[in-house]
Amino acid sequence: MIHLPNSSRLPGGCVEEPGFRVLLTESGDRRTEAIRVIRTVTGLSLWNSKLLLDSAPVAVTEPDWLEAAQEAAGVLEAAGAHAAVVCDWCDRTVTRGTDPLDPAPCSGPWPPEACRASCPPSTD
DSSP states (O other): EEEEEEEOOTSSSSOOOOOOOEEEEOSSHHHHHHOOOOOOOOHHOHHHHHHHHTTTTTEOSOOHHHHHHHHHHHHHHHHTOOOEEETTTTTTOOSSSSSOOOSOSSSSSSTTOOTTTOOOOOOO
C-alpha cells in the first residue's frame, strides 16, 4: 500500500498500487518456445496458448505486481517473443531498467514520486 497525501487519500489514508499487465507485442521466430512459456505463465492449454500467441498484440496476464509482470515479460522475451509491461492505471509501458519512463505524473491518484511507471524502484 502507498500512502497518498492530502486530497488524494482514500478512506483509511491509503490505496493499493495499480496492477501491471504483460502485453505480448510480437510472437517472435521461436514459436514453440513462446507457446511453452505462455502456457507456463498463464496456465492455459496448448491450443489456447497458440491462439493467444497468434493474437499478438494481446495482454497475456491480468494486472499483477510490477515485479511479477517484469519477470513474466523477461521469460517471454527469453523464449523469443516480444513483450512489454504496461501500467494498468496510466496505460504506459514500463521500462524494465531503473530509469524512469518519463517525468509526467500517472493519470491515477498517484503523486509523481509514487507512480511506479514514472519511477520504477531501484535495484540496489
